[in-house]
Amino acid sequence: MSEPDIVSTALARNRLGVPSVVFFGVAGAAPLTVVIGAITTIYAVVGNTAVPVVYLVVAGILSIFTVGFVAMSRHIVNSGAFYSYISHGLGRIPGVGAAFVALPAYALMQIGLFGLFGVVASGVLDGLGFQVGWFTCAIVAWVLVAVLGLLWVDLSGKVLAVLLIAEIVIVLVYDIVMVANPAGGSVSFATLSPAQVFTPEVAAMMVLAIGGFVGFEATVVLSEEAKDPRRTIARATHWAVILAGLLCGLSAWAMSVGAGPGNIVAAARAEETDLVFALVGPHLPEALINLGYVLFMTSIFAALLAFHAAVARYQFALGREGVLPHTWGYTHPRTGAPIVGSLSQSLLALGVLIVYRITGADPLVYLFAWLTVVGGLGVLILMWSASAAVIAFFLRHRHQENVWRGQVSPIVAFLLLSVILFATVYGLGDLLQVEAGSIFHWLFPTGYAVFAVVGFIWAVVMRAARPEVYAAIGRGADSGFIADAPRLKGSHTEPISARAMLAAGALPHEAPPEPPWDAPTEVSPPWSVPSQPSAPWDDEPSPTRQGPGEPPTWTPSPEQPPPWRTPPGPSASWHTPPGQGPWETPPEQPWETPPEPSRWK
Numbered sequence: 001m002s003e004p005d006i007v008s009t010a011l012a013r014n015r016l017g018v019p020s021v022v023f024f025g026v027a028g029a030a031p032l033t034v035v036i037g038a039i040t041t042i043y044a045v046v047g048n049t050a051v052p053v054v055y056l057v058v059a060g061i062l063s064i065f066t067v068g069f070v071a072m073s074r075h076i077v078n079s080g081a082f083y084s085y086i087s088h089g090l091g092r093i094p095g096v097g098a099a100f101v102a103l104p105a106y107a108l109m110q111i112g113l114f115g116l117f118g119v120v121a122s123g124v125l126d127g128l129g130f131q132v133g134w135f136t137c138a139i140v141a142w143v144l145v146a147v148l149g150l151l152w153v154d155l156s157g158k159v160l161a162v163l164l165i166a167e168i169v170i171v172l173v174y175d176i177v178m179v180a181n182p183a184g185g186s187v188s189f190a191t192l193s194p195a196q197v198f199t200p201e202v203a204a205m206m207v208l209a210i211g212g213f214v215g216f217e218a219t220v221v222l223s224e225e226a227k228d229p230r231r232t233i234a235r236a237t238h239w240a241v242i243l244a245g246l247l248c249g250l251s252a253w254a255m256s257v258g259a260g261p262g263n264i265v266a267a268a269r270a271e272e273t274d275l276v277f278a279l280v281g282p283h284l285p286e287a288l289i290n291l292g293y294v295l296f297m298t299s300i301f302a303a304l305l306a307f308h309a310a311v312a313r314y315q316f317a318l319g320r321e322g323v324l325p326h327t328w329g330y331t332h333p334r335t336g337a338p339i340v341g342s343l344s345q346s347l348l349a350l351g352v353l354i355v356y357r358i359t360g361a362d363p364l365v366y367l368f369a370w371l372t373v374v375g376g377l378g379v380l381i382l383m384w385s386a387s388a389a390v391i392a393f394f395l396r397h398r399h400q401e402n403v404w405r406g407q408v409s410p411i412v413a414f415l416l417l418s419v420i421l422f423a424t425v426y427g428l429g430d431l432l433q434v435e436a437g438s439i440f441h442w443l444f445p446t447g448y449a450v451f452a453v454v455g456f457i458w459a460v461v462m463r464a465a466r467p468e469v470y471a472a473i474g475r476g477a478d479s480g481f482i483a484d485a486p487r488l489k490g491s492h493t494e495p496i497s498a499r500a501m502l503a504a505g506a507l508p509h510e511a512p513p514e515p516p517w518d519a520p521t522e523v524s525p526p527w528s529v530p531s532q533p534s535a536p537w538d539d540e541p542s543p544t545r546q547g548p549g550e551p552p553t554w555t556p557s558p559e560q561p562p563p564w565r566t567p568p569g570p571s572a573s574w575h576t577p578p579g580q581g582p583w584e585t586p587p588e589q590p591w592e593t594p595p596e597p598s599r600w601k
Helices: 018-029 031-046 051-073 082-090 092-127 134-148 153-180 194-198 202-210 216-225 229-259 264-283 286-320 339-359 363-396 403-426 428-432 443-465 467-471 498-503
Strands: 542-544 553-555
Touching (some): 031 202, 031 229, 031 264, 051 403, 082 092, 082 363, 092 134, 092 339, 092 363, 092 443, 134 286, 153 264, 216 363, 339 363, 443 467
Antiparallel strands (some): 542 553
């Protein structure tokens, strides 16, 4: 009997329902952070009042993308998400290239948020009379995220549920207050006019707005831990996009109502991230204003936790399939959390925070703004590539999905995302607010291209040197297992092996092998041996082949019981047709499956 695992090679199964996965997706989008920070910034920087309709349009574009994206999730259950989908759609070499883009993109998104959290938390504590630097606040958040990243994923889901529900409630309260107290005494819908979509600044606004949705796609990363993943992930991803889009669009419109459509740009430039609080402050008690600042801080923390989970699971998927060292493919034996992936992301974040602290760089500009913009560019590249992969996948599997999900929506999403990606790369320097001749205009897109090429080369090397690993790229949990995983009593799940997969029905039961020796003409039941009629089956001797034409000599060997049995009964006689050596079983007596798969040889 084998001992249980000391290190598992599978994520915890059946832990997350639709609400928990939705919370992960919406937490990554961080709606309160977008409302307070991003929407105000777009109003102030671009100077256009089309922000509400732009958010709704972007939500529509991402909803179209999500149709094909989640259609893939019904056929491919893999925590590698983009990497896995692109491997299935465009091939293994582009898939590994996508993985090498995904790792830095999500890592940068998560690390950049530590800068914003540190600044906001420091401000909240300062209002309470405590002088604490941004770095100290960021380190406290880092410790909490590092610990939660190693615990049960459903625990993180519960933490996110509490934070997100409170966050959504306060956003709706602020929106109601702003709409109930409109500037000029009347509610205006001018900023929701579809005509504003055709203004020249809309492309730049869409680039900024789409960053507020980054994180919704992380729902697919949790597919292996979801209950009924083929349904849960699809529903949760659609809900994450819809909720984020409605909250952002409604809040942007409410802000324009509270300040007045003609004054919203000037108010945003004057108040900056305090705009919402300035608009609702005269109409709410101070406690609700302070609560808003606290929830702003917890909104950032929720996004930190969601992106940490995404990065760790990407690394786990790559380690399990051999793209990264196999150590990354281990999970905690009881919590099912990716051990090395979680720890490596935590250590990387700590190193970056220390560097920023030593150099004294502005955490709000060079840590938060820069890293999240660059990380968002990487995620946008992955979305664009995934749209192409969905098209290619369903062209080869035309009957797997209907025309809308498998062809029309992926093609439309690919074209729309191509426009947004081009606008993002072209205007990246403006997003980073660097000078016209700065190398940062092209440095980061070039960096992603280099990462992708390195991934291509690594895939080619694996194809030549380790073809069995190359064949498993993007295939997920059912493609293989890590044979050298040590064992410990108390594991939450069995290792992914042929035994476990067969017991779960993932592999077909194989027919019993035919004995290589010649049989006597008849052996009468109950399963007696010619030379030892009284020997029971459990002490069945093992046959030894003699010379040609000679009957087998039986030598007792109780340590090697035959694994295959034929049911007893009056008709269970063995016979060998003339001229044939192997044993045959009568058609009415099929082989039985042994009761304990672990005894199969």
